[in-house]
Amino acid sequence: MGKGKKEIQRARMWRYFLDAATEVIEEEGIQNVTIRKIADKAGYTSSTAYNYFKDLSHLKFFAAMRFTTDYLNELPEYMKRGENTVDKWLYAWECFCKHSFEQPEIYSVIFMDNLGTESEELLSHYYDVYKDDLSGLPETIQAIIMQHHFSTRSALYIQGAVEEGFIEQKDVTLIADMTLMIWKGMMNTYMNRRRTETKQEAAGRTVRFVQECVFRAVNPSRRKELAFNCKYGKDDIGGF
Structure with a gap:
């Protein structure tokens, strides 16, 4: 053979x-x-x-990827709402939070569990077999999806915000890491029921924390240009 x-x-x-x-x-x-x-x-x-x-964690990872189709299909539509890189990235976060808090066990397996190997290698292997999962997605989004490490994919995308003059180069990695930690912290809190929040409330609070983190890094003279409008109102998450 x-x-x-x-x-x-x-x-x-x-x-x-x-x-x-x-x-x-x-x-x-x-x-x-x-x-x-x-x-x-x-x-x-x-x-x-x-x-x-290799082991059960790998099989669970690959199987969990099968449940992200709705997220991948909606992501381009969410990002189209933004007029600049910062807004597009925040809308991408809203889409991600919507789906990840809808299926917390699935997304924690993909982005939080110990896989005992490089997740990037697993992701590449998955899309080698399931190329159709990426069909129809814009090439820029495909490039982001193929970068499994969340903070790396974030840094790659928001690099455009530097070129547009919204943020400084020195803040790219910091923003990428901080927003990832916000999501992981909120996801861990939600899954362990440390707060009495619905999945919608947890998703909304996460998006607003991410938004606040990014907003503080944006050049003050450019903040008025941001038009991101999270669908989760402050009343839905109890405000700050």
């Missing part, structure tokens, strides 16, 4: 196991996924599954 045929077979087996994992997640939730359940549903043994996936 040639190399091409082996790759085709491997991709086919990948799909069998990810289809099975998707069914298990839909039936029992991602926290109840096990290799054995997935292998049984796919009609193979656990040892066969381990021939294609």
